[in-house]
Amino acid sequence: MTETSSNPEKFVIWEQRWHPLREEWVLYTSHRGGRPWIGDTHQTGAELIPAYDPDCALCPGNKRVRGENPSYAGVYGFTNDLPCFSVEGVLPTGGDEFYQTRAASGTAEVVCYSPDHSKTFVDLSDEECADVVALWTDRYRELGARDDVDHVLIFENKGSLVGTSNPHPHCQIYAGNMIYGFTEREVTSARRHHEHEGDFIGQEILRRELAGPRIIAENADFVACVPWFARYAYEVYILPRRQLASLVELSLSEQSALGLMIREVTTRYDNLWQMPMPYVMAIHQAPTDGQDYRFYPFHVEFHPPLRKPDILKYLAGPEIGGGSMTNESNPDEKAAELKAVSPVHYKKTSPVDDVNSHG
Numbered sequence: 001m002t003e004t005s006s007n008p009e010k011f012v013i014w015e016q017r018w019h020p021l022r023e024e025w026v027l028y029t030s031h032r033g034g035r036p037w038i039g040d041t042h043q044t045g046a047e048l049i050p051a052y053d054p055d056c057a058l059c060p061g062n063k064r065v066r067g068e069n070p071s072y073a074g075v076y077g078f079t080n081d082l083p084c085f086s087v088e089g090v091l092p093t094g095g096d097e098f099y100q101t102r103a104a105s106g107t108a109e110v111v112c113y114s115p116d117h118s119k120t121f122v123d124l125s126d127e128e129c130a131d132v133v134a135l136w137t138d139r140y141r142e143l144g145a146r147d148d149v150d151h152v153l154i155f156e157n158k159g160s161l162v163g164t165s166n167p168h169p170h171c172q173i174y175a176g177n178m179i180y181g182f183t184e185r186e187v188t189s190a191r192r193h194h195e196h197e198g199d200f201i202g203q204e205i206l207r208r209e210l211a212g213p214r215i216i217a218e219n220a221d222f223v224a225c226v227p228w229f230a231r232y233a234y235e236v237y238i239l240p241r242r243q244l245a246s247l248v249e250l251s252l253s254e255q256s257a258l259g260l261m262i263r264e265v266t267t268r269y270d271n272l273w274q275m276p277m278p279y280v281m282a283i284h285q286a287p288t289d290g291q292d293y294r295f296y297p298f299h300v301e302f303h304p305p306l307r308k309p310d311i312l313k314y315l316a317g318p319e320i321g322g323g324s325m326t327n328e329s330n331p332d333e334k335a336a337e338l339k340a341v342s343p344v345h346y347k348k349t350s351p352v353d354d355v356n357s358h359g
């Protein structure tokens, strides 16, 4: 029932923690995490996925809603056939100061990590990981330079539990005249921290996490942790070791290091329960509306919806109805679980698998 912890950041039950980036309280109820479950289960079977699916809109050579894919090799990006922001958007009329309207202008793109339908990020070679980050960087730079784009949100929905019907390895880019809410709040908190402390909020979080027990992976340029203020059980942040506001500030070696860190985090996720881990990954970067955001804390967030292999974190009364997050776990313990598993994917440990595919 009770939580004990040997680290100095003693975790108590009935605790709330302040989320410094979102500026909101998170409620921790790990003493209730083991309560009996009589609801649905979500065990994901290891179904066999083919390398090519003739019905997949993302596979090379296949038809899409508009046009068709070339026979691409490597990472491939294109404009979403049904974008949520559009250059064709005309300014709606009829709004007033109270019920305001505006055009949803901009664009949306899709990035396929690989032509191979059966792969996920964990299967990419070192070079392919770097290529994905390089393309994200290119798209952030080019889309962000547009007058009708104030923010570039790069995200991946992985698994049917977060609404992805197509397993083809891909992510999406929303680039429009709207700054997404969490980034807007991070701009506010980071700006205030910079003005009051003369320091970067991302660096303050990094210092505290490096001193704590929640680091799950490190390389020369990036650190992955379950943050002290985690909202989900297995939430992971990838933090840069130096102050960065966006991908365009990364050196080539940092691009490569980020790709490898994403692969390690997703590999550790899969190894946790020896099954593909569903998650929402979001790359948080400075808005692109022309203002100075050098204080903004670039980072990558992973939000997995599962608390256990067969238990979904339901967003219900407190979250949907009340607007605040309840985390039924202790972040120190969840970090220890992710740190304890192998950084080599469980599918690669079989002797019949090609271990050398990690070029």
Ligand SMILES: [Zn+2]
Pocket (backbone or CB within 6 Å): 052, 053, 056, 057, 058, 059, 060, 116, 117, 168
């Ligand atoms: Zn496909």
